[in-house]
Amino acid sequence: MPTPISLKAAYAEDPAASRGRKLPEPESRTRTPFARDRDRIIHATAFRRLKEKTQVFVAHEGDHFRTRLTHSLEVAQIARSLATALGLDADLAETIALAHDLGHPPFGHAGEDELQLQMQAYGGFDHNVQTFRVVTKLERRYPRFDGLNLTWETLEGVIKHNGPVADKLDKPSWSAIAEFDAQYDLRLDSWASAEAQVAALADDIAYNNHDVDDGVQAGLFQLSELLEVPLIGPHVAAATAEFPDCDPSILRLEAVRRMIGAMVDDVLAETGRRAQATGIASPEDVRTLDHAVVAFSRDMAEDLSALRTFLMERMYRHWRVNRTRSQARRILAEMFLLFMGEPDVLPTEWYVRAQKRDEAGRARLVCDYIAGMTDRFAIEEHRKLFHLDVWN
Template sequence: MPEDAFALAAGQSGRAAFAEDPAASRGRLFAESSSPTRTPFQRDRDRIVHSAAFRRLKHKTQVFVPYEGDTYRTRLTHTIEVSQIARALARAFSLDEDLTEAVALVHDFGHTPFGHAGERALDRRMSAYGGFDHNAQSLRIVTALESRYAEFDGLNLSFETLEGLVKHNGPLTGPHAVGEGGEGHPVPRPILDFDAQMPLGLGRFADLEAQAAAISDDIAYNTHDLDDGLRAGLIALSDIEELDLAGSILREVRTKYPGLDPSRTIHEIMRRHITRLVEDVIRATAKGLAEIGPQSADDVRDAGRQIIRFSPDMEAAVTQTRRFLFTRLYRCDSVMRVMLEAERVVEALFDRFAERPELMPRDWSAGLADLSEDRLMRRIADYLSGMTDTYAIGEYQRLFDAVPQLR
């Protein structure tokens, strides 16, 4: 890798001027004494890893429901892959690796059972009550729903980790707003409610640590969803020849290893796929840092654009891969059949609990008489979104005496 890609970093043993300084953290919603052995960001990472929400990721769908095969990615294995890539990028630019890892590890906490299918179902059922957004739900989990500590609800994470969780894809308000909270889209209510207590600067960009986590998510799923699709037989090696990035790597592997078996061929493609994407991000980001010249994390927040990014050519290739996956994998008949059934399961569970909320477990059904309709529906959404795939299937069997056809 070219040495000039690291020219603006402070060196692998130091921290860059534009990195977050754990000693200067903006603190937590509830003040806590400092740790003699860990920085605030190390404590955040550890709390995330030891949370119930993190453990539940092991039984939540990425693309394929768990019993379709035991080697396909789940939300947990996806999260671990994102974290590994994010730490590599943080190390390349002498960012705070612990903060980068914390944001990567927490970014998918709010995902429902059955992935985006469950999210679509909950968003429909919650449309009259502020909707449902997995990123906003991640914030609810770490600020309210995790019940572990004696002195506060949630995990009481530092400002920087929460900011990264909420804004890793960019600002939610103002001229640079992106995603569901962008121009013409309301910011999800849970984010606005928390922002009123602890302002997160919704109109500013996030720091580089959060940006590294965000682009690592893109690198991971664009690669491993191709991998899972190929190994599931829903995509053939010949299909990816049309892709600028994966196709060129396929031809390279075949030239270097003629006669290599398909399984090893797939692995050789995927390892090179990740490497090409990571090296491109490092080159493009080094160029952006040279152009902008940030001298602090706040300079990054006010830069007017994401600094950690792909080059224009690689961005086009990533977009092409994303569209290919959407058409050939996410929307293929066999996956869609399972996901539509999954949506029906989540909607049926929501409707039953809305009719008879006392059917929820005791921890969730306590104090129902004191809840407004809005808060009751949100509690049901909180309960459902926290379910693993297997738990949701079990609840459906308990309530309807039927087994959903998720194959």
């Protein structure tokens, strides 16, 4: 018998009570404010570019592995399911999930590490801040404003879905957030909505599961090696026992599917326990708690930590992945230094803007240009800049 859908939770966000947008707009006749935010994100240029941005494997390494786009879609699916089961606003949870990686540069965390290094003297780089800048400034689609003019609740979720961030405002890389908050208070010292917290947990569920899947598929480790790894091991064993003659590739998917289910069930149970224990009865109650209301249980968090340790050792620092990381960092470093030293090789639109800026401003513009690239475009742009034969 199917599990009944939960009634609306007392602490769910109400789109009809949204705090609105920084620049007021007439409401949509057909969509709630949060659904409208979701649609704006899906139509954004930065969202389309996620299709060829690295999750773990660079785009040219194979088309079966996750990209930032497929990862974001998986996060959004899990977030929507969790929010629905908890009686929260599914549109808001899905919207924040779809937006959460818009600021990632090409080549995943290797790209972020290199941009952090190159931008040290110019205010730093943080992909969460870059995501916020994308949706509030860098996307240019509307005649009346830069950015997407998203609702207060979506902006809050984008920048603090992992918790309060007021302690980060002194970091140079967070100056853009401090400046925006001074004009439009996002209550950066409080927790975000339960829907934003759902998006954060959905991100954890998605990437740990699909990294197991991609890691086995890429041959970085075998399915049998996961048997002793907490969290995934019992599901591999159970699936193997139930389907002893099954193709290993199907067993892998079955084990991952079961692990997703177990993690979702754990979040639902722990969140229900916390909501009852704290007596939260409104979205404001969620924000003023001193801890998250949407969370894994302690046992699940410990098992997840052990799984992440395994993935760090066997996947994220595998020599094949390290080799790609090294190449990626050199590509971005060489382009950054060239654009800073010779801005006239930038595309005309970017060069015109660079001429009007001081050194720090030019560095931020160069950083924005590079951060917006897909893996494939970065590789091709680097070849055109450093290899004359490409123009033949």
